[in-house]
Amino acid sequence: xxxxxxxxxxxxxxxxxxxxSDVILLGEDIGALGGAFLATEGLLNEFGPExxxxxPISESLINGAAVGLAVAGMRxxxxxxxxxxxxxxxxxLVNMAATLRYRHGGxxxxxxxxxxxxxxGVRGGLFHSQNPEAWFARVPGLKVVAPATAFxxxxxxxxxxxxxxxxxxxxxxxxxxxxxxxxxxxxxxxxIGKAALRREGGDICFITYGSALYHCLAAxxxxxxxxxxxxxxxxxxxxxxxxxxxxxCARKTGKVLIVHEDRVTGGIGGEVSAIIMxxxxxxxxxxxxxxxxxxxxxxxxxxxxxxxxxxxxxVLQAARKLAGY
Amino acid sequence: MxxxxxxxxxxxxxxxxxDRVSKLHHQGKIPGGVYSGLGQExxxxxxxxxxxxxxxxxxxxxxLGAFLVKGVDPNILMAQIMGKKAxxxxxxxxxxxxxxxxxxxxxxxxxxxxxxxxxxxxxxxFKIKKEPRVAVAFFGEGASSRGDFHEALNFAGIxxxxxIFVCENNFYAxxxxxxxxxxxxxxxxxxxxxxxxxxxxxxxxxxxxxxxMEHAVNQARRGEGPELIECKTYRYSGHSEHDVASYRTKExxxxxxxxxxxxxxxxxxxxxxxxxxxxxxxxxxxxxxVVDEAVKFAESSPEPEGPEAMExxxxxxx
Numbered sequence: 001x002x003x004x005x006x007x008x009x010x011x012x013x014x015x016x017x018x019x020x021s022d023v024i025l026l027g028e029d030i031g032a033l034g035g036a037f038l039a040t041e042g043l044l045n046e047f048g049p050e051x052x053x054x055x056p057i058s059e060s061l062i063n064g065a066a067v068g069l070a071v072a073g074m075r076x077x078x079x080x081x082x083x084x085x086x087x088x089x090x091x092x093l094v095n096m097a098a099t100l101r102y103r104h105g106g107x108x109x110x111x112x113x114x115x116x117x118x119x120x121g122v123r124g125g126l127f128h129s130q131n132p133e134a135w136f137a138r139v140p141g142l143k144v145v146a147p148a149t150a151f152x153x154x155x156x157x158x159x160x161x162x163x164x165x166x167x168x169x170x171x172x173x174x175x176x177x178x179x180x181x182x183x184x185x186x187x188x189x190x191x192i193g194k195a196a197l198r199r200e201g202g203d204i205c206f207i208t209y210g211s212a213l214y215h216c217l218a219a220x221x222x223x224x225x226x227x228x229x230x231x232x233x234x235x236x237x238x239x240x241x242x243x244x245x246x247x248x249c250a251r252k253t254g255k256v257l258i259v260h261e262d263r264v265t266g267g268i269g270g271e272v273s274a275i276i277m278x279x280x281x282x283x284x285x286x287x288x289x290x291x292x293x294x295x296x297x298x299x300x301x302x303x304x305x306x307x308x309x310x311x312x313x314x315v316l317q318a319a320r321k322l323a324g325y
Numbered sequence: 326m327x328x329x330x331x332x333x334x335x336x337x338x339x340x341x342x343x344d345r346v347s348k349l350h351h352q353g354k355i356p357g358g359v360y361s362g363l364g365q366e367x368x369x370x371x372x373x374x375x376x377x378x379x380x381x382x383x384x385x386x387x388x389l390g391a392f393l394v395k396g397v398d399p400n401i402l403m404a405q406i407m408g409k410k411a412x413x414x415x416x417x418x419x420x421x422x423x424x425x426x427x428x429x430x431x432x433x434x435x436x437x438x439x440x441x442x443x444x445x446x447x448x449x450x451f452k453i454k455k456e457p458r459v460a461v462a463f464f465g466e467g468a469s470s471r472g473d474f475h476e477a478l479n480f481a482g483i484x485x486x487x488x489i490f491v492c493e494n495n496f497y498a499x500x501x502x503x504x505x506x507x508x509x510x511x512x513x514x515x516x517x518x519x520x521x522x523x524x525x526x527x528x529x530x531x532x533x534x535x536x537x538m539e540h541a542v543n544q545a546r547r548g549e550g551p552e553l554i555e556c557k558t559y560r561y562s563g564h565s566e567h568d569v570a571s572y573r574t575k576e577x578x579x580x581x582x583x584x585x586x587x588x589x590x591x592x593x594x595x596x597x598x599x600x601x602x603x604x605x606x607x608x609x610x611x612x613x614x615v616v617d618e619a620v621k622f623a624e625s626s627p628e629p630e631g632p633e634a635m636e637x638x639x640x641x642x643x
Contacts, residue, residue, distance in 0.1 A: 024453070050453050051453075053449075055480065056476070056479055056480065056483070058442075058476035058479065058480065060439075060442060060472060060473050060476050061442045061445065061473070061476035061477055061479075061480050063442070064439065064440075064441070064442025064443045064445070064446060064473065064476075064477070065442050065443070065445050065446030065449060065480065066446060067442075067443045067446055068431075068442065068443040068444060068445060068446020068447040068448070068449070068450070068460070069446040069447070069449060069450050070446070071426070071431055071443070071446070071447060072381070072446070072447040072450035072451070073450065074450050074453075076446070091434075091436050091439060091473075092439065092442060092443075092473075095434045095435075095436055095439065096434055096436075096439055096440075096443060099418075099422075099434065101637055101638065101639070101640055102414065102417050102418070102637045102638055103413075103414045103417060103418040103422045103423050103424070103432055104413065104414065104423060104424045104425070104426060104431075104432055105412075105413035105414060105415070105423065105424075105425060105426075106413075106425065106426055106427055107640070108424070108426050109640035110640075111640075140638050141638050141639070143639075143643070163641050164640035164641045165639050165640050165641055192643055193643030237643075240643050
């Protein structure tokens with residue numbers, strides 16, 4: 001069936017809830033409204049208020065209660081209304097959820113998912129545009145995923161729900177209704193920790209995730225016409241990174257451009273670059289390059305947002321420079 | 326064992342254990358921070374004693390006794406405190422951040438009040454699954470200044486969750502007196518703002534704590550919602566064993582020592598007609614033997630290997 005990215009999320013939640021009565025949802029306005037983006041539309045009707053729980057505006061409570069539900073044997077899926085608001089629930093994730101198994105004996109586990117609508121390009125301004133994934137991608141005990149396709153949105157969400165560890169799931173708002181593709185009706189998983197090769201090529205390699213994937217694919221089409229063959233690797237999971245796939249790409253092409261919508265400084269790209277330097281240095285024909293948002297806040301005005309964010313043209317520009325080495 | 330005597334045994338065991346941990350710390354046998362609950366024994370005994378094995382408790386750093394009363398093995402507890410391999414967390418964290426799930430003990434973090442939302446989550450599960458269980462979350466008056474406290478109480482009130490919030494008000498958040506922490510006298514007053522009752526009792530009076538707890542637990546099991554129980558008490562030690570507590574007066578300490586929860590209980594035994602002197606002596610011998618054994622076990626337990634620090638991170642490693 002053909003589903004948009006957001007409908008794939010909705011479909012994954014519905015199927016997971018049908019298959020397992022321990023799966024419950026909690027978040028702000030997720031019930032009657034169906035969530036700010038309608039990710040949970042119709043679920044209150046089907047599963048009732050005991051499994052689709054509207055919470056007060058209390059992100060720390062939402063994440064902390066998810067930990068308590070998980071420890072008591074449930075599989076909660078919490079929603080941050082916007083990924084930006086996760087800052088208010090930060091402690092419960094990095095200190096409470098991430099360490100729970102580590103500091104408890106007897107094989108304690110914390111199976112919970114926190115869904116985070118993230119990303120720019122929608123004129124959201126400073127507090128409705130953030131990409132906070134890098135804050136979490138260095139916290140042992142957490143897993144972090146960021147699907148770019150509708151197929152992955154469903155498969156990674158089901159995998160996250162079935163996983164016995166806390167998973168932070170970054171879903172990109174820009175993709176919600178812009179991506180539509182054929183998605184299997186049945187339940188399936190996309191394994192956590194596995195990147196996907198979206199395009200094969202031999203001259204240069206883009207390593208990317210989230211909405212930036214589409215800038216890379218569009219740029220790769222252009223480059224093809226210019227005689228440059230590009231490989232595109234979609235990371236999909238940011239913690240743990242698929243090191244093998246990253247190293248393989250770098251060794252194969254010798255020229256790597258890392259592209260993400262998050263800011264360059266302290267972003268995932270720095271880590272990917274270091275992995276390449278440590279494992280594929282002898283194969284490189286050019287310095288590893290990074291392209292991300294400029295190091296400023298997510299400004300509101302159109303020309304400013306345009307200036308800050310990566311796009312196809314900026315990717316092309318960087319890729320041509322890379323190919324020229 | 327007669328319940329009167331059993332309760333006395335618990336009080337003394339907690340004190341003996343706390344006391345020994347302090348001594349071992351001063352001898353350099355326990356690394357890191359030690360946060361003594363000496364003087365607060367009636368709170369942990371009175372709140373945990375009547376709980377069922379499948380009820381959950383969420384103790385904090387000063388609630389070592391809660392572990393013991395909930396049935397945690399004293400040997401393993403001492404090994405945990407010494408950072409040994411046999412501890413619950415296998416040496417991965419110090420003192421009381423660990424928990425023992427099969428005893429219904431969920432460990433907290435050092436971010437005070439952070440376990441209150443977690444307790445709400447567990448209580449929400451009990452409610453959804455119609456299990457007659459309760460979650461008991463401990464916190465100090467200091468923790469009631471944090472947002473987690475307010476977010477948790479608000480949520481518990483809305484959903485009438487089977488959770489009991491036990492405030493151990495010992496009047497100091499580290500060095501900061503209550504008057505600098507809040508403009509009210511009773512933390513219990515805060516419960517009213519979240520739609521449920523806050524009860525104040527003497528935390529040094531075991532029976533007062535037990536009565537308050539019994540009422541709250543029964544109410545929670547009937548599905549009638551949460552309660553906050555504020556136990557006014559006092560820690561004899563500083564915030565940690567490193568703290569000489571220069572911010573309080575000797576007179577204040579003496580005043581509280583004269584309200585000692587264990588001496589008060591011994592007075593009760595005597596008044597009730599028991600041979601108090603005999604019980605005191607016998608119980609003292611018993612608890613000393615238990616703690617001696619725990620120390621022996623923990624000291625002979627090996628240290629974990631360095632690479633074990635990499636274990637226990639994930640239930641499903643990728």
